[in-house]
Structure formats: C-alpha cells, structure tokens
Amino acid sequence: MASPELDALTQALARLPGLGPRSARRAVLHLIKKRETSLVPLLKALETVSETLETCDICGNVDTHNPCGICTDPRRDEKSLCVVEEVADLWALDRSKLFPGKFHVLGGRLSALDGVRPEDLAIDKLVARIEAGGVEEVVLAMNATLEGQTTAHYLAERLERFPLRITQLASGMPVGGELDYLDEGTLAQALRLRRPVA
Known part of the structure; x- marks a missing residue:
C-alpha cells in the first residue's frame, strides 16, 4: 500500500481533466521511477508557475x-x-x-x-x-x-x-x-x- 503522501498525490492528479485514478497511479509511479528527470523538474515548474501566475488586466489571459x-x-x-x-x-x-x-x-x-x-x-x-x-x-x-x-x-x-x-x-x-x-x-x-x- 502507498503511503498517505503518495496516495494524496495520486488523488490530486486524478482530479485533473483527462486523468482518472488509474492514469494518476501510472503517472505517480512514473514520477517516482524517474525522480531526477521527471519529478524534480515538474516540482520546479509548478513552483515557478505558482509564484508568478497572473491574470492579464487587459485581455484576461x-x-x-x-x-x-x-x-x-x-x-x-x-x-x-x-x-x-x-x-x-x-x-x-x-x-x-x-x-x-x-x-x-x-x-x-x-x-x-x-x-x-x-x-x-x-x-x-x-x-x-x-x-x-x-x-x-x-x-x-x-x-x-x-x-x-x-x-x-x-x-x-x-x-x-x-x-x-x-x-x-x-x-x-x-x-x-x-x-x-x-x-x-x-x-x-x-x-x-x-x-x-x-
């Protein structure tokens, strides 16, 4: 059985459009297996976007x-x-x-x-x-x-x-x-x- 943290990650991914529980589990397993080439860059990209994301005042993009x-x-x-x-x-x-x-x-x-x-x-x-x-x-x-x-x-x-x-x-x-x-x-x-x- 997965730890509560891995289970929480799987559930978070399963809420994304186009991903269900099975696809989310496969994604988590891939991220774990390819930690340095997939997980770490993904975390950095998510953190950067989270810190800098804005809605354009002109067009709404x-x-x-x-x-x-x-x-x-x-x-x-x-x-x-x-x-x-x-x-x-x-x-x-x-x-x-x-x-x-x-x-x-x-x-x-x-x-x-x-x-x-x-x-x-x-x-x-x-x-x-x-x-x-x-x-x-x-x-x-x-x-x-x-x-x-x-x-x-x-x-x-x-x-x-x-x-x-x-x-x-x-x-x-x-x-x-x-x-x-x-x-x-x-x-x-x-x-x-x-x-x-x-």
Missing part, C-alpha cells in the same frame, strides 16, 4: 506576467480583436497561429440555467477596449453551443453602435463543439470562413 505576452507583442494586429469564452479557447486559437490580432477572454458564457448574467462576464471591459478606439473587427469565437451562440448574439447587440465589422466563426465549428478540443485544421477553416453576425 493567464500568463506569468501582466500584461500578458500576447497583449505586449508588437507584431499583433491592434485592429482585430477575437473574443473567446475561456483562456483554453484563447490558447487553442493562438496555437493555430492563424489569428494575427489580440484577444479578449469573457470568463464564461451567458447561461440562465447556471445564473451567469452579463455583469458576471468581462463584457464591460470588452466595451471599454472598443470605446478606446483602434479596433476595426471583432471576431466572436464562441463555442457552438446554445449558451455560446446566445452570448455571441448578446455581444453583437451590445457592439452594434460601434463602427466595427463583427464576425463569428463559420463552418468547421461543429454544433456543440468546444474550441479547446478542435484540431488546427478545423480551427483554420472556421477562422478563414468567418462571416458577419446577422
């Missing part, structure tokens, strides 16, 4: 500095702004390297069932960014769920008073699909064929 690397990147197109539900969605789109602009993380999506209202999301911050000027296109990259589309329509209504091109992801986004689980080809198709919000 999570990074080790504030403002984040995307917001401070001078190569990014200031005129294009992609609005996403969660940080995972931002990372998924940024991995594709197809969107040259900046991002804005809402921190969720509208949901009457879950009690998520517009004031619970970073919508006012988004409006303030657009009011500051310089943005010509807003891409609404919401997940293709009922709540995601409701959020996109709400945002389109809030932003219609600005002289903007408002688009959303087009074909390639399956209904019920979430950005973080899509491959780069699907994301590329969705970004290339984005269309105006009706």
Whole structure:
C-alpha cells in the first residue's frame, strides 16, 4: 500500500481533466521511477508557475506576467480583436497561429440555467477596449453551443453602435463543439470562413 503522501498525490492528479485514478497511479509511479528527470523538474515548474501566475488586466489571459505576452507583442494586429469564452479557447486559437490580432477572454458564457448574467462576464471591459478606439473587427469565437451562440448574439447587440465589422466563426465549428478540443485544421477553416453576425 502507498503511503498517505503518495496516495494524496495520486488523488490530486486524478482530479485533473483527462486523468482518472488509474492514469494518476501510472503517472505517480512514473514520477517516482524517474525522480531526477521527471519529478524534480515538474516540482520546479509548478513552483515557478505558482509564484508568478497572473491574470492579464487587459485581455484576461493567464500568463506569468501582466500584461500578458500576447497583449505586449508588437507584431499583433491592434485592429482585430477575437473574443473567446475561456483562456483554453484563447490558447487553442493562438496555437493555430492563424489569428494575427489580440484577444479578449469573457470568463464564461451567458447561461440562465447556471445564473451567469452579463455583469458576471468581462463584457464591460470588452466595451471599454472598443470605446478606446483602434479596433476595426471583432471576431466572436464562441463555442457552438446554445449558451455560446446566445452570448455571441448578446455581444453583437451590445457592439452594434460601434463602427466595427463583427464576425463569428463559420463552418468547421461543429454544433456543440468546444474550441479547446478542435484540431488546427478545423480551427483554420472556421477562422478563414468567418462571416458577419446577422
């Protein structure tokens, strides 16, 4: 039987997405077996991230500095702004390297069932960014769920008073699909064929 400490580590790993109890046990055994090459570097990386992790005041991304690397990147197109539900969605789109602009993380999506209202999301911050000027296109990259589309329509209504091109992801986004689980080809198709919000 494992010690309480190893059992606690296994239980902590089992709570991570994609890992169950069996996978967590295998991971713990691997970390023990490869202590110097796996466990020690993992501990150092976790400690560093834990000490330096911040949420970007501009876009809501999570990074080790504030403002984040995307917001401070001078190569990014200031005129294009992609609005996403969660940080995972931002990372998924940024991995594709197809969107040259900046991002804005809402921190969720509208949901009457879950009690998520517009004031619970970073919508006012988004409006303030657009009011500051310089943005010509807003891409609404919401997940293709009922709540995601409701959020996109709400945002389109809030932003219609600005002289903007408002688009959303087009074909390639399956209904019920979430950005973080899509491959780069699907994301590329969705970004290339984005269309105006009706």
